[in-house]
Amino acid sequence: xxxxxxxxxxxxxxxxxxxxxxxxxxxxxxxxxxxxxxxxxxxxxxxxxxxxxxxxxxxxxxxxxxxxxxxxxxxxxxxx
Numbered sequence: 769x770x771x772x773x774x775x776x777x778x779x780x781x782x783x784x785x786x787x788x789x790x791x792x793x794x795x796x797x798x799x800x801x802x803x804x805x806x807x808x809x810x811x812x813x814x815x816x817x818x819x820x821x822x823x824x825x826x827x828x829x830x831x832x833x834x835x836x837x838x839x840x841x842x843x844x845x846x847x848x
Contacts, residue, residue: 773821774823774839774845777817777823778815778823780814782804782806783814783818785803786814787818787843787846790824791802791837791843793836794835795834796832796834805829805840824836825838827845
């Protein structure tokens with residue numbers, strides 16, 4: 769992950785909304801989709817960008833995919 773990828777990933781309102789949704793802990797994608805008001809494929813694409821930039825982690829919990837911030841320090845950048 770380089771700084772340019774992180775800032776590029778943070779440059780989209782939907783991705784910021786996803787980070788806002790998971791701010792207080794891990795959430796299922798099924799909770800993130802309605803929070804953003806976007807379609808499932810759209811949210812999945814944004815999550816892929818966040819994951820590739822190293823901003824979020826995902827894990828499977830049965831049939832659910834759980835998303836959390838890789839490092840809570842990302843909120844120091846988002847909150848500026």
